[in-house]
Amino acid sequence: MMTSTAAVSIEHVTKQYGTGAQAVAALTDVTMAIPIGEFVSIMGPSGSGKSTLLNMIAGLDTPTEGHVRIRGEDLAVLSDDARSDLRLHQIGFIFQSFNLFPGFTIEENVAWPLKFIGIGWRTARDRAAVVLRQVGLAAAIRTRRPSELSGGEQQRVAIARALITEPSLLLADEPTGNLDTRTGQAILDLILQLNTERKLSVILVTHSTFAATYGHRTVELQDGRIVRDVRAPRQAGRLIPIGA
């Protein structure tokens, strides 16, 4: 039985696409719990079910069998709107391809989620400025467009957007996949810093063994099943010092 204080608990989750002979299992009987404040790295080859698992946790997809709970709330019993609200307030999402809106300025890209919480635009912009500073971006870039920034800067903006609603859980889907090694490390350092300072639960999906070292724990998936779940002493950020 999973503890109700877990940030995320996954109980016997199975996800199948298609039916009958054409059914393909993306996940099979996956069970795991992620305590509050834990940084978990999920690894595995392509098609192992990493992204599917992340989508289940975010409530973007529903399991064929089993339950996913966020802070004790079973996503299966929540309506679509309630799941949306849960994401808006409790979950931050970072994507591999940054997914910033090209027509928006940097400030707007970060601030817009607050508009859907009901926060006034002036306050939202002020808060965006604070978060942008926290992720290491200069105030001068606020009025620029995503296309005018480097990949690393764009990913920092994406992180700022994920943090703006002050979530308790950060989901990162290959956040360094589109970045060079040094920039990728800087982003991972930032995520680690957020995990450490804010006690933010982090689930990082990655191909990279190096990126996985940032987690307290590494879960390895293969063919939709957990094949390894290990805790390791943290070495993150020590291999290549920033600015070297």
Next chain:
Amino acid sequence: MRSLLVSPRTFLLIPRCFLRANYHRLILTVSALAAGVALVCAIDLVNRSVIEAFEEIVDTMAGRAALQVSAGNGGLFPEETADTVNAVPGVELAVSAVGATAFVADGSGELLTVHGVDVTNDAAVRVYQARDPDRAGVKDPLAFLNQPDSVILTYEFAKRRRLRIGDPIELETPTGRHQFTIRGLLEPQGIARIHGGSLVVMDLFAAEAAFTQPGLINRIDVVVRRDADVTTVAERVGAVLPSGLRIAPPAQRKADLHKVMQSMQVVLRAVGLLGLAAAFLIAFNRLATVFDERAWQLGIMRATGVRAWSVWWELLKESLILGALGVAVGIPLGIGLGRLLLPIIATTTALSSKLTVPDATLVVRPSSLVVAAALGFATAVLAAARPAWRAARVNIAETIRGRGTEDVRIGGTTMWVVRSLALLSAIGMMTMQAAGGSPAWSLAATGAVLVTAALAARPLLHVVDIPMLHSVSQRNASGLFAVTGLARKPHRTALTIATLGVGFGTVIWIWIVAQSFEQSVIDASIGSLRGDIAVSSARVNDGFVEAPLDEAILSSLRHVAGVHTVIGEQMIDWHYAGGPVAISSFDPEYLSTGEFGRWTLIGESLPDVWEGFADGTMAIISSSLAFHLGTRVGENLTLDTPSGPLTVRVGGVLMTLISPRGAIIMSRALFKRYWHDTHVVHSLIRVDKSADVASVRASIARDLGTQHPLKILSLPELGQWFGEQVQRAFSGIYALAILILLVVLFGAADTLGAGVLERQRELAQLRATGVRARHVRRMVLIEAGLLGVLGLALAMAIGLTLGVFWVRETFPYMLGWVLDLHIPYGHLALISILSVMTCIVAAWLPAARAARLEPATGLRYE
């Protein structure tokens, strides 16, 4: 609700941010919306202004008169009737009047409205809010009354022609050209203000001499005492009037006017709505494309926790911005377009309704602007609603991963249910209309046909997809890419086909209706008018009806060398069985001698119909009358005439288009006896066998041309002339059809441009692999051609369905006209070529852009 309380800037924050990146892509969508709004706005403004101009004529001509006594439209009755009316309790004053038209005999043929009234009766003059003769600038009142050639003109007219009091002016009247003397000038008020100053006032006696007959008038204007009830007085006057005379308030005349003008207004409204429908489809198509392209961004919003309905609402707000832009551009455009269209539509309406063209001024009414703006917003919002809902409900995970791939199925059960319901609705509404419906049913059925056709575009694409793929792709590589490009986005392709179908379908529909009308008029006129030569006034009185001439023209014609027989025809508007009809009359020998041949009657007829017609015991009715009133051959008709009831037996049925509700054709001898009308509109001539028609025409022009401005035509030429009048009547509609084609051009260019923008990467890859620029250009042009052909196929279905529906059902039931269906095959071929050319023209810029694309630039594009 919360979001509604914030400032517009904050309210529209997200949509503004999204649109910022797409403004240039939405210019054509806004243009299409603006064009649709402009069409609706212009048509509403013009319709109201035109009807107001006609109403003003009714109001001003009636002056203070609350009631009018008349005998049909221009029927004559004795002047003494006014004394009878004056004696009715509650009547303050009954004014005898002659209303007619004359033309300036200086070659310009300018039409003047004649108002004949007893100018010695001060009270009578004051009824029309005009000043009395002394104040009207009549320098010598005595001379005015003593000289039957005295006329009063308006200052405006006199100034325009540099005329002064005492100058002569020659006018064309039914009895020929007559010289009059200007004895006074009217200030621009009362009846002098209307008709743009084209008014001539003369004494009643002179007017009777020139336009009716001594002692006969065609109108009594009745002023009711202030303390009397108008309805009661009308009933009392009606009770003392001889049969055949009717009393009605000007308001009733305005209501009648609305009915008469209804046909043109309904057609115009339908055209405006079709323009808006095309704009709707263009906006729908474009917004669906824009939202599709942005699906990943919406997926991000959903993944971040924004509810589906919030996403939908934000997208809908974008449509509000587009709608606002479309309205902001469309309203001024509509006002400008209204100013341009007003004279055309006024002429069109006057021609189709057999009325004198009014001097209409465009009045910009806020209500028209509000209606157009509301429709513009509604169009934009409705166009966005479904694409936005689709976009808001996407599978978040798949959308973020795949950045949106379109579902290529042609719709699930729901869509087939919707298609079936649309089809059933269209059939149901058309059936309701056929069962004796109303303008509302007709417009609703037209809308339902359009919706059904638009929904059929996707299955149509599916049906032709495979053969099209094979036939085009096997010819060249550009064709293969073109077909693949269209098939990859079936939803958008289908919408484009629907847009083209609606646009081109509207044009085809208009052409079928116009051609059917024109050809039916020609056939009907050729069918009833026989002879070698037709002579009539060169002036047109009301609509397309020639000005009447005194029957003395017939005896003058008989004296022309080479003329063997002359027959006179007179036509007037009358009332029968509670509605308007036309009375047409021919001299008895027209049909009895057989010299002019015999009419081809429809169905059965009485054996002695021609003899009965000649001796005045029988009449022939038009097919419209038989259709509307169910009158059959052998039945008796009883008409109220100025001389009392007239009963005639129906001897046969003829196809003729004199009046929408129907016509009664009788002997002119009988008509003259009962209506006291000695005018003729047409003189039909059979020449001597030895005579040459051309030389007889020349002789007529030489002998009688100095007295009357004459139109001397052979019968086929007369038919052609009628056809030209119909073409004039439809000129306004044709102008609107061209505007709709422009809207469609925007739509096609928009879709093709979007397709090129969206495929920049793919096109760049093609260029990178060595495909030449001209092949890429050809690919886009082939796409356009294929879209044009498919759109045209749908347009044919829409145009033919609506064309047949309007000719067979709408016109007879709603507007009165029973027409023969004429499909203009030649024009259809031309429209087909034009349609495909329109698409290719629309594709020209996108094709050039695609061809110019640098491979490296395109590959960088994201």
